[in-house]
Amino acid sequence: VLYSSNPYGISNLMLDGNNANNTSGSCLIIQTFASTFRDLTIQYSPEHGVITTSVTANGSNILNTVPDNRFENCHFQYNKKCGVYGKDNNNILADQMFLGCTWFANGQSGFYQVVAERSAGFVFNDCRWYSGYQGDIDASKCGRMNVTGCNFELNAQSAPNTGAVFASLRIRTASANGTIAV
Secondary structure: OOOOOOOOOOEEEEEEEEOOOOOOOOEEOOOOOOEEEEEEEEEEEOOOOEEEOOOOOOEEEOOOOOOOEEEOOEEEEOOOOOOEEOOOOOOOOOOOOOOEEEOOOOOOOOOOEEEOOOOOOOOOEEEEEEEOOOOOEEEEHHHHHHEOOEEEEOOOOOOOOOOOOOOOEEEEEOOOOOEOOO
């Protein structure tokens, strides 16, 4: 999806990355703000299921920010890297909301099911995580993150036995005044 300066929505859609026959690529790249994604199934991507980013392929940034996207009743499953990957180099990715979403068996290539490189204002409400290979949420540069009514089951169970510690929820703040509600 090319960058859009206007909000849009996608609903009632399944995207299958066919990772049995494809070695690269993600199912959906989002570079917009205040858009709604409802009743999507994103599965079998050879890389990430969904990437939300303000960074273009050549490393430059798009002109606007990418906050306030909303995911409702979306399912991310069997993606080799993350189900959802949020990347930002200039602190303009924020305020992503996930309501009633599920993640199942993502991260088979050593990734968490959700990675947010800047997770200020992220909300996870009534979400479910199952069978994550490395763990479920790895959020860095946190501020105002809210995880409520969520369920983490059988996660980080299949991680390689290398002596490393894996966690269902890994949250790192950028400053001492970051607030997190779990």
